[in-house]
Each structure stands twice: as structure tokens, then as C-alpha cells.
Amino acid sequence: MDNAVVVTHPHTHETAVHEEHHHVALPQHRHHFETEEQQREAGTFGMWLFLLTEIMFFGGLFFAYLLYRNWYYDAFVSASNQLNVTLGAINTVILIGSGFFMALGVWAAEVRKRSLLVLFLVLTTVLGFAFLGIKYVEYHEKWEKHHIPGEHFDISEFVNPPIDAKTGKASEKPLAPDMAQKTQVFFSLYFAMTGMHAVHMIIGIVLLFWLTWRAYYGEFSSGYVAPIENFGLYWHFVDIVWLFLFPLLYLINRHPLK
Amino acid sequence: MSDAYHDPSNVTNPEHADHHIVTPLQYCMVFGALLIGTLVTVLAADIDLGVLNPVIALGIACTKAVIVILFFMHVKYQSKLIKMTVGAGFFTFIVLITMTLSDYMSRAWGLW
Amino acid sequence: MSTTSSTIINLPDQRTATLPKRNYLNNEHGLLSWLLTGDHKRIAILYLISITFFFFIGGVFAGLIRLELLTPQPDLMASDTYNKMFSMHGIVMIFLFLVPSVPATLGNFLIPIMLGTRDLAFPKINLLSWYLYLAGGTFTLAALIFGGVDTGWTFTTPLSTHYLNTNVVTAATAIFIAGFSSIFTGLNFIVTIHRMRAPGMTWFRMPLFVWAHYAASVLMVLGTPVLAITIVLVALERTIGIGVFDPTKGGDPLLFQHLFWFYSHPAVYIMILPGMGVISEIVSTFSRKRVFGYTAVAFSSVAIALFGFFVWAHHMFIMGVSNYSALVFSLLTMLVAVPSAIKIFNWAFTLQKGSITFETPMLYAFAFFGLFTIGGMTGVFLGALGMDIHLTETYFIVAHFHYVMVGGMLMAFLGGIHFWWPKMTGRMYPESFSKLSAVTSFIGFNLTFMPQFILGYLGMPRRYHAYPAEYQVLNVLSTAGATVLGVGFLLPLLYLTWSLRYGAIAGNNPWQATGLEWQIQSPPLTENFIETPIVDHEAYDYEWLAHKTQQEVTTVG
Numbered sequence: 001m002d003n004a005v006v007v008t009h010p011h012t013h014e015t016a017v018h019e020e021h022h023h024v025a026l027p028q029h030r031h032h033f034e035t036e037e038q039q040r041e042a043g044t045f046g047m048w049l050f051l052l053t054e055i056m057f058f059g060g061l062f063f064a065y066l067l068y069r070n071w072y073y074d075a076f077v078s079a080s081n082q083l084n085v086t087l088g089a090i091n092t093v094i095l096i097g098s099g100f101f102m103a104l105g106v107w108a109a110e111v112r113k114r115s116l117l118v119l120f121l122v123l124t125t126v127l128g129f130a131f132l133g134i135k136y137v138e139y140h141e142k143w144e145k146h147h148i149p150g151e152h153f154d155i156s157e158f159v160n161p162p163i164d165a166k167t168g169k170a171s172e173k174p175l176a177p178d179m180a181q182k183t184q185v186f187f188s189l190y191f192a193m194t195g196m197h198a199v200h201m202i203i204g205i206v207l208l209f210w211l212t213w214r215a216y217y218g219e220f221s222s223g224y225v226a227p228i229e230n231f232g233l234y235w236h237f238v239d240i241v242w243l244f245l246f247p248l249l250y251l252i253n254r255h256p257l258k
Numbered sequence: 259m260s261d262a263y264h265d266p267s268n269v270t271n272p273e274h275a276d277h278h279i280v281t282p283l284q285y286c287m288v289f290g291a292l293l294i295g296t297l298v299t300v301l302a303a304d305i306d307l308g309v310l311n312p313v314i315a316l317g318i319a320c321t322k323a324v325i326v327i328l329f330f331m332h333v334k335y336q337s338k339l340i341k342m343t344v345g346a347g348f349f350t351f352i353v354l355i356t357m358t359l360s361d362y363m364s365r366a367w368g369l370w
Numbered sequence: 371m372s373t374t375s376s377t378i379i380n381l382p383d384q385r386t387a388t389l390p391k392r393n394y395l396n397n398e399h400g401l402l403s404w405l406l407t408g409d410h411k412r413i414a415i416l417y418l419i420s421i422t423f424f425f426f427i428g429g430v431f432a433g434l435i436r437l438e439l440l441t442p443q444p445d446l447m448a449s450d451t452y453n454k455m456f457s458m459h460g461i462v463m464i465f466l467f468l469v470p471s472v473p474a475t476l477g478n479f480l481i482p483i484m485l486g487t488r489d490l491a492f493p494k495i496n497l498l499s500w501y502l503y504l505a506g507g508t509f510t511l512a513a514l515i516f517g518g519v520d521t522g523w524t525f526t527t528p529l530s531t532h533y534l535n536t537n538v539v540t541a542a543t544a545i546f547i548a549g550f551s552s553i554f555t556g557l558n559f560i561v562t563i564h565r566m567r568a569p570g571m572t573w574f575r576m577p578l579f580v581w582a583h584y585a586a587s588v589l590m591v592l593g594t595p596v597l598a599i600t601i602v603l604v605a606l607e608r609t610i611g612i613g614v615f616d617p618t619k620g621g622d623p624l625l626f627q628h629l630f631w632f633y634s635h636p637a638v639y640i641m642i643l644p645g646m647g648v649i650s651e652i653v654s655t656f657s658r659k660r661v662f663g664y665t666a667v668a669f670s671s672v673a674i675a676l677f678g679f680f681v682w683a684h685h686m687f688i689m690g691v692s693n694y695s696a697l698v699f700s701l702l703t704m705l706v707a708v709p710s711a712i713k714i715f716n717w718a719f720t721l722q723k724g725s726i727t728f729e730t731p732m733l734y735a736f737a738f739f740g741l742f743t744i745g746g747m748t749g750v751f752l753g754a755l756g757m758d759i760h761l762t763e764t765y766f767i768v769a770h771f772h773y774v775m776v777g778g779m780l781m782a783f784l785g786g787i788h789f790w791w792p793k794m795t796g797r798m799y800p801e802s803f804s805k806l807s808a809v810t811s812f813i814g815f816n817l818t819f820m821p822q823f824i825l826g827y828l829g830m831p832r833r834y835h836a837y838p839a840e841y842q843v844l845n846v847l848s849t850a851g852a853t854v855l856g857v858g859f860l861l862p863l864l865y866l867t868w869s870l871r872y873g874a875i876a877g878n879n880p881w882q883a884t885g886l887e888w889q890i891q892s893p894p895l896t897e898n899f900i901e902t903p904i905v906d907h908e909a910y911d912y913e914w915l916a917h918k919t920q921q922e923v924t925t926v927g
Contacts, residue, residue, distance in 0.1 A: 041337070045565060096292045149611060150610050219401075228543060247315035251299065363623075365691070
């Protein structure tokens with residue numbers, strides 16, 4: 001009697017019986033949750049709260065972007081036009097595709113199809129790698145052009161833009177040296193934002209390996225979809241960040257001389 | 259099973275929603291919509307619309323994000339609690355932006 | 371306090387009393403059973419030990435600072451060393467003590483029990499957050515051992531990114547990791563409070579302690595990531611030279627301040643709100659009354675959390691923010707005083723016509739009232755634009771936030787530790803010693819920080835290790851007070867440890883309090899409740915308790 005607060009309720013005993021039943025039925029059910037339903041909803045809610053922190057994490061970066069884009073608009077335009085739109089657009093499509101397969105993976109887990117789930121998870125992973133591969137190509141190009149902020153940052157291309165062979169005109173509006181310096185702010189933000197995004201992708205891919213392995217052994221084919229579902233939330237969030245990064249970084253003003 | 263003895267405000271509405279399975283067909287439609295959105299963003303960026311360019315770009319990005327949140331992330335079928343949680347995140351982000359901008363925008367107005 | 375009429379302590383007969391045979395402390399044995407535990411109560415104890423360790427490390431720095439300031443000349447240490455002292459003091463005390471203090475120990479221990487559930491929603495994440503805390507602590511110690519860091523706890527750029535040759539990145543990593551520890555704690559609390567309440571435990575039946583933690587958790591989840599990204603940018607700027615905050619490259623150092631204080635102002639409420647929750651419980655229990663205006667106190671916690679996001683720029687009034695914006699932020703700052711005052715007034719009305727007894731937790735609560743009110747009121751001075759320009763970056767501000775943080779939060783923490791000590795350990799602390807330490811720390815605290823108000827008003831700047839000779843009298847007083855305060859903090863460490871073995875057996879409910887946690891055995895079982903409790907009464911319902919006690923007597927008799 002020591003531990004019971006109010007023990008007069010008629011249903012209390014039944015509760016205990018039900019819990020026993022749950023313990024037996026589903027091994028993934030944790031003892032401190034009363035029902036499977038409660039556990040699932042707690043997981044989803046917890047994941048969303050974590051995504052809130054992610055919103056604020058990227059939020060700081062997006063604010064910095066907003067501020068400096070307004071301050072140094074011309075430098076941002078010139079620097080942005082150094083990015084490769086084709087690669088950026090391809091990457092966007094790849095990432096959307098990856099998110100699509102992840103969503104299908106959640107569905108496959110919900111309808112308890114093990115092999116489909118594994119297939120979709122593998123496809124998600126492959127597209128994730130493809131994204132990172134293209135990102136590497138882009139980063140490498142920046143490295144060669146000395147557009148990595150820091151000691152070796154080079155602004156000459158922004159002060160004296162290369163002459164376009166066909167038109168004979170400068171391919172880009174030349175910037176005054178002090179404004180050209182500000183392209184470094186753009187590239188700082190570019191690397192900080194896409195870098196943070198890439199870090200999230202890498203973490204996601206590591207988790208994907210683990211989930212695929214567990215899915216292969218059939219852990220998510222018995223109606224226990226929470227890990228797949230919650231990881232899906234994370235993966236889609238990373239997609240959403242990119243959906244904003246792409247227009248903000250690549251497409252500021254693609255028609256300066258038209 | 260819990261409704262028999264649980265307090266109504268605890269497990270039932272508004273913090274509770276039934277598990278809803280989104281069909282692959284819906285996912286395909288969302289996928290298509292996102293691809294179209296991407297295409298439109300890229301094309302719109304090449305046309306000079308002045309101040310409208312960033313507005314369109316952000317508008318499309320927001321629409322795509324909302325679609326992903328509602329369907330890929332199942333928020334459309336989730337409880338009010340989850341919807342509010344998502345809203346709270348964007349609300350705080352907007353607080354960060356507006357309150358900070360209030361400083362940057364009025365800084366040039368000079369001293370009294 | 372010796373007569374029975376002036377105390378509510380209701381201990382079982384000590385000759386026959388025993389600790390429960392099975393409880394969370396002896397359920398499993400061995401170090402690993404602690405290090406790999408999922409039990410929120412054991413994690414709370416782990417936190418308590420590690421937090422106490424870092425508190426005394428931070429305390430040593432505080433002592434050295436006060437010792438240096440005993441004389442006007444810089445005679446104990448070089449100015450660089452002094453800079454490292456106050457920086458490490460700030461970093462350790464804020465990120466490793468104040469932020470996790472009440473939530474991670476008392477909150478971890480009590481929230482599931484108060485809600486009538488068996489554990490937090492995510493026990494493994496709870497354990498993870500303790501390990502993250504330890505990792506953060508280790509990095510802090512590493513920064514300390516490898517030569518310290520001297521940016522101040524605020525990491526002001528470009529000082530931190532360009533001009534200092536100390537372990538900024540190590541300390542930044544420490545804060546980044548410790549930040550995630552507090553995010554996970556907050557996340558766990560929010561989910562638990564939403565999803566794990568026992569049947570019948572409606573939102574307005576929850577103890578105010580839980581409400582306060584809910585509000586603080588929201589701040590942790592929404593504020594901390596902004597600090598995380600800011601810290602990452604500082605580290606990137608320092609290591610590879612990106613230009614987000616660097617004015618020579620076009621960055622804006624004020625942007626750093628905005629982002630930093632966007633977290634660090636709400637962090638102040640992360641630190642104080644759980645303390646307010648503790649005070650609500652203590653005041654109700656020792657005046658035998660329901661907390662006056664329960665709903666108002668509950669919502670004032672949420673209001674503080676909400677307003678907390680709208681006032682941060684008052685830390686930046688003299689840094690060159692726009693005057694117009696400063697005006698707005700100044701007015702909004704005044705607004706925070708309203709919910710804080712609601713709490714203080716409601717506690718005062720709770721006391722009115724209550725059957726007040728003065729056990730140790732209540733003494734700490736009274737200390738909290740006085741000190742927090744002074745701290746809060748001086749905060750209003752500092753929030754006022756004109757006053758702030760004179761007072762900021764002086765000892766006035768140092769005294770102000772110590773009144774809130776030490777006078778408020780630390781007193782609440784100690785009050786809470788004493789209040790729930792019987793529940794956590796099953797044994798009472800020695801009442802006379804603890805009263806002595808409560809009074810000692812109250813006197814020591816005022817002696818330390820009251821002179822600093824005057825010093826600041828006279829114009830002594832903070833963060834300098836030398837000062838004009840005319841300030842010496844007040845500084846000597848302050849250092850003397852710090853010594854007394856140190857004794858006041860050391861005493862509990864000693865007698866609480868002593869009481870683990872020799873304290874009187876406390877029984878289930880030594881305070882005759884109403885909370886769910888007092889209705890179970892002390893120390894509790896690992897699973898807290900044998901059967902899921904069904905809550906049919908509001909919090910602080912002393913009539914329900916009397917009724918229940920009566921019934922128990924009749925059934926036994």
C-alpha cells in the first residue's frame with residue numbers, strides 16, 4: 001500500500017493485465033509507456049521537438065545570410081553567379097528523389113514489406129551519396145578558384161571579370177575592390193550553410209546504414225515503424241533546408257548583364 | 259484501450275491522432291509537384307523581374323517546404339500538438355529575424 | 371524550532387523505522403549499473419554528483435577572484451591569469467552548473483514521479499544527455515589544463531576570434547556539447563509532460579514545479595541551438611578564417627551579439643524558472659496552503675519563457691544598436707518584470723494566514739524571496755536605457771546577476787536539495803546544521819554582493835584585476851563575505867554526505883506534503899509506482915491529504 005496513491009479505482013487491475021499483454025506481444029515496447037500508441041506518439045513528438053532545435057540551428061545562419069545579402073547585394077550577386085546552377089539543380093532533384101524514396105520507405109514499413117523497405121532505404125542512401133559527391137565536385141571547384149574564405153581567398157575575378165569570348169564583353173559586372181572583398185562573406189556563408197547541411201547528410205547516411213541493416217533483419221516488418229518514421233522526419237527536414245539553400249545561394253540574380 | 263479509464267484531456271484530442279498511412283500515389287504526386295517547383299525556380303531566376311525575383315524564389319521554396327512537411331512528414335495527418343510544435347519553431351525563427359532586423363533597419367535612422 | 375507546534379516534520383519512530391528493503395538505490399549493484407542506467411532517479415544522482423563537482427571548481431575560481439580583489443594592486447596574479455579566472459568561473463558556473471542544476475537533478479528525479487509515470491519518455495536520451503554533459507565538462511577541464519581561456523563567458527568577437535591566443539575552440543566545443551545535453555533534457559521533459567501524465571493528471575493539476583520546468587524546457591529547445599550555431603561560426607572563424615563576424619572582411623560583430631544573446635538571455639530564464647518551481651513547492655508545503663493564484667503562477671512561467679525571447683538586446687544597449695530598437699527592447703524588458711512580480715506576490719499571498727513553519731527549505735525560500743526581489747528590481751534599473759549606460763559593465767551588473775543567479779537560483783537549488791533530500795536518500799539532513807548553513811549563506815551572500823552594487827554605482831568596472839584605492843573598503847567587505855558564503859556552501863556538502871549514513875530515517879512523507887512524490891516510499895522504487903496512480907485531486911490539496919491520512923489510520927486501526 002505504500003506506493004499506491006489512490007487505489008480505489010476499479011479499472012486499475014485491468015490496466016496491469018493489459019500491460020502484461022503488451023509486454024508479451026511486442027518486444028520493442030518499453031516498460032515505462034502504458035500503451036504502444038503512447039510510445040509511438042511520444043517518439044514522433046520528441047523527433048519534432050528535435051527538428052525545432054534544427055530549425056533554430058539553421059535559423060541563425062539564415063538570418064546572417066539575410067543581413068549580409070541586403071548589405072552587400074552586388075557582391076552576393078557576383079559571388080552567387082560563380083556557383084554552378086546546373087549542378088545545384090541536379091542536386092536538388094537528387095535530394096528530392098532521395099526524400100521521395102525515404103517517404104516510400106516509411107510506407108513500405110507501414111504495410112510491412114521487408115524487401116521493399118530495404119530497397120527504398122538503399123535507394124535513399126545511394127542518392128544521398130550522389131548528392132554529397134556532386135557537392136564535393138562543387139567544393140573542389142571553389143578550392144581551385146581560390147573562393148574558400150581565409151588566407152588564400154582571391155577577389156581578382158570579381159574586380160576584373162573574365163571577358164566572354166563570344167560577346168567580347170565582361171561576363172559579369174565588375175565590382176569595386178571593397179565590395180569585391182565582401183564576396184568572402186558570401187562564400188563564408190555558402191560554406192557554413194552547405195557545410196552544416198552536408199554534415200547533417202553524413203549523419204543521416206550513417207543512420208541509414210544502421211536502419212537498413214536492422215530492416216534487412218526484419219525488425220521493421222512487424223508493425224514497428226517508429227524508427228523509420230522518425231528518421232524519415234529528419235531526412236525530410238534536411239531536404240527542406242536544401243530547398244531553401246538552393247534558391248538563396250544559387251539563384252540570387254542570374255541576369256546581371258541581360 | 260486507454261480511453262476506458264484515461265482522462266480525456268490526456269490521450270484523446272487534441273494531442274492524439276490516429277495513425278494514417280499515406281499512399282504511394284500521393285507520394286508520387288508530391289514528388290512530381292516538387293520537381294515542377296524546382297524547374298520553375300530555375301527558369302524564373304533567369305527572367306529579370308526586379309524585386310519579384312527573390313519573392314518568387316522564396317515563395318516557391320516555401321510552397322515546396324509546406325508540401326514536404328504536410329505529406330512527406332505526415333503533418334497533415336498528425337495531432338494538433340504536432341502542428342503547433344511545427345508552428346512554434348517557425349514562430350521563434352520569425353521572432354529571431356524580426357527582432358534582430360528591428361535593430362538593423364532602424365540603425366541608419368540616426369540618433370535622436 | 372524544537373517544540374512540535376512549530377514544526378511539521380513527521381518522522382517515523384526511529385527505533386523501529388527502516389529504509390525500504392527494495393528501492394532504486396539498491397535495486398542493482400555495481401558501477402556499471404549506474405553508468406548504464408536508464409532510471410531517471412539514478413541519472414539525477416549522477417548529475418547531482420557531477421554538478422556539485424563543477425560547482426566547487428567554479429567556486430574555487432570565484433574565491434581566487436575575490437582574493438585578488440582584496441587589494442587594489444594586482445599582486446596575486448597577472449592580468450592575463452585574472453582574465454582566465456573570471457572566464458572559467460563564468461563558463462563553469464553558467465554552462466556546467468546553473469543551466470543543468472535544478473532541471474537535471476531535481477527535475478530529472480521528480481518530474482516523472484510528480485506526473486505519476488515510471489520514467490521520462492526517453493530514458494536512453496536522458497542518459498545520453500548526462501554523458502554529453504560529462505563530455506562538455508571534460509572539454510572545459512581540458513581548456514583549463516591546457517592554459518585556460520580568457521574571452522569571458524560571452525566569447526565576444528572579434529576578441530575571441532582574432533586577438534586571443536588561448537583555448538577558445540576547446541571551450542567553444544565544451545559549450546556546444548553541453549548545449550546539446552541541455553537540449554536533450556528539455557526535449558525529454560516536454561515530451562514527458564505532454565505524453566506521460568498519469569490518468570487524471572490534467573494540466574492544471576500538475577505541480578507548479580512541472581509548469582516551471584515545462585517553460586524552461588521550451589527555452590532550452592528553442593534557444594540553445596542558436597547558441598550552438600553561433601559557437602560553430604566562432605570556431606570556424608577562428609580556425610579557417612571565414613568572415614561572418616569579422617569586421618575586416620565585412621562581417622558584423624554585433625550579429626554575433628544578437629545571436630549569442632538570443633540564447634543567452636533566455637538562458638537566464640532557463641536558469642531561474644526551475645528555481646521558481648522549487649520555491650512554489652516549498653512555500654506551499656511550509657505554509658500548508660494551496661499556492662495562491664495557481665493558474666497565474668503557472669501562466670507566469672510560460673509568460674516569462676515567451677517574453678524571454680523578446681528582450682535580448684538589452685545586453686547590447688551600449689554596443690551600438692539602433693536607438694529606436696533599444697527603446698523597444700527596453701520597454702519589452704520592463705514587461706518581464708510583470709510575470710516575475712506575479713510570482714513573488716502570489717508566494718507572499720500564499721504565506722498570508724498560512725501555518726508557516728521554518729524548516730531549512732523554507733529558510734532558503736525566504737532567502738530566495740529577498741535576494742531574487744533585489745536582483746529582479748536592479749534588473750529593471752539595468753533595463754532602463756539611461757541607467758544602463760551608466761551601470762553596465764560595472765560591478766552593479768555583476769551584483770545584479772549574482773543576486774538573481776546565486777541569490778535566486780542557488781538558494782532555490784539548495785532549498786530544493788534539502789526539501790527532497792529525504793525523498794532522494796530516505797534520510798533526513800541534520801536540521802540545526804542546515805539552518806545554520808542557510809543563515810550563513812544568506813549573510814555571506816549579502817555581504818559579498820551588496821557592496822558590489824555600491825562599487826558599481828560608484829563606477830568600478832567589472833573584469834579588471836586592479837582598482838583605485840578608494841574602492842578597497844567595499845572590496846574587502848565583499849571578499850570577507852565571499853569567505854562566509856564559501857563556508858555556507860561547504861557545510862551542506864559535509865552534513866549531507868554525513869546524513870547519507872547517519873541521518874534519521876525519513877519515512878514516506880516527512881513534510882506532510884501533497885505531491886505524488888511524497889505518497890510513495892523514500893527512496894522510491896525503480897519503477898516509482900507499483901500501480902499507475904489515478905489522480906483525482908488538484909495539486910497542493912491539503913484537505914485531500916488529511917482525508918487520505920485519516921483513512922489510512924482507520925483502515926489500520
